[in-house]
Amino acid sequence: MTTNEEGAAQVAIVDGMDVALPPGPVTGEAVLRAAGAEPVQAHLLVRTDGGRARVVAAGERLDLALGDVPEFRSFRSGEVRHLRVAGSVWAWGAPAILEDDIRAIAGFDDDYEVVLDGAGVRPGGLVDLTGEFPPMVGLRPCGYGTAMVPIVVNGRERAVAERELTFERLVDLAFPNLPVEASRSFTVTYRRGPADRPEGSLVADQATRLEPGIRFNVTATTKS
Structure with a gap:
């Protein structure tokens, strides 16, 4: 088994199989070669540990924390497709992604269903990634009631099954077809909310409970 410069074994999981990595600094290209994904130029490497899926460039030097076993998926494709999972942007190398893969990568337990x-989404089902815009994927408790909560987002009436909404979900509701850009920021405010806080604002990773008729205002700003 190979070791790094400190003598610790370097192992990765690629496509579900243990792969011995070369000693010293490891790049995306080195992972593909170790996994037998040749020619490297015809393959796409996606790292899937850490709760999300992201592309690893061939020349990217990987941060392999001592004791951690990084996980990857390789695709014989140069095309990157995207989806949003619980507010985070993921990358994938196939026209669709399995519900099982979403659940495993995101760490969703069996008490929740992929939405x-x-x-x-039925267990074992596929989420199509070939549309013009990235699909929005979330989760909710299994057996969640079918009663819908009426809300208003940017003056438009909506009905949702959730009992609370996150900042990221509200951005998706307000701008479902807006391309992902690092230069864009969002502001979320609300009124007619729950009795303990009927008005307020949200930032990334925050959420608020819903009351029927709660009104949200979501604005997008392009950073200069």
Whole structure:
């Protein structure tokens, strides 16, 4: 088994199999070669540990914390496709992604179901990634009630199954077709909310409980 400069073994999981990595600093190209993904130029490497999926460039030097076993998926494709999972942007190398893969990578437990645009995805089902815009994937408790909560987002009436909404979900509801750009920021405010806080604002990773008729205002700003 190979070791790094400190003598610790370097191992990765690629496509579900243990792969011995070369000693010293490791790049995306080195992972592909170790996994037998040749020619390297024809493959896409996606790292799947850490709760999300992201592309690893061939020349990118990987941060391999001592004791951690990084996980990857390789694709014989140069095309990167995207989806949003619980507010985070993921990358994938196939035209669709399995519900099982979403659940495993995100760490969703069996008490929750994967939801696509508000509708449950059957276990083992596929989420299509070939559309013009990245699909929005979330989760909700299994057996969640069918009663819908009426809300208003940017003056438009909506009905959602959730009992609370996150900042990221509200951005998706307000701007479902807006391309992902690092230069864009969002502001979320609300009124007619729960009795303990009927008005307020949200930032990334925050959420608020819903009351029927709660009104949200979501604005997008491009950073200069």
